[in-house]
Amino acid sequence: MIKLQIGSPSVTIIDAHKYWNATGIYIEIGASYxxxxxxxxxxxxxxxxSNANGYTKLWLRWAEMFRRKPNENWFSLIGNIDQSSEQEFLIGKKLEKHQATSSGELFCYANDVPIMYFNNHGTLSLTITRLS
Ligand SMILES: [Ca+2]
Incomplete structure (x- = not known):
């Protein structure tokens, strides 16, 4: 796994079709990214x-509660540490500073209903920089 050096960015590809995108990047508790x-x-x-901030549609409102992150937009970019439901955070297009509350591998996904990944496509390049 890659442990980031401060100020040295790393780019990882996030695929909308994947339920979990394993990034191979190790996030350290207490460090900021x-x-x-x-x-x-x-x-x-x-x-x-959609871009990484996601989208909303009135006609999909009934299904919002079934999303993996019910309170975030459809197709918003979500970060997660070690596939733990307690270690999830919204990334979107830009997250200026996030201090990690646990250590582990960074996983990412497009916020969607679990059974609806089959019709997803496209990838985003996510740049991650350790700040401290
Ligand atoms: Ca879908």
């Missing part, structure tokens, strides 16, 4: 184009 999906990048939920 910056996350950014640079520029104009999109991924797709069936025919709906």
């Amino acid at each position: 910056r996350f950014e999906v640079e520029g104009e990048q999109f991924w797709y939920d069936a025919g709906i184009r």
Whole structure:
């Protein structure tokens, strides 16, 4: 696994189709990180184009409660440590500073209903920089 050096960015590819994207990046408790999906990048939920901040649709409101993160947008980029339900955080297009509350591998995914990953496609390049 990659342990990031302060100020030296690492880029990882996040696939909308994958339930878990293992990044191979080791996050250390107490350290702070910056996350950014640079520029104009999109991924797709069936025919709906979205960036890492996700999207909302009135006609999908009934299904929002079934999302893996019910309170975050459809297709928002979510970070997770070691696939623990207690170690999840919204990344979106940019997360200026996130201090890790546990150590482990960073996993990512596009927020969706668990059984609805089959119609997802596209990838985003996520740049992660350790700040301290
Ligand atoms: Ca989907």
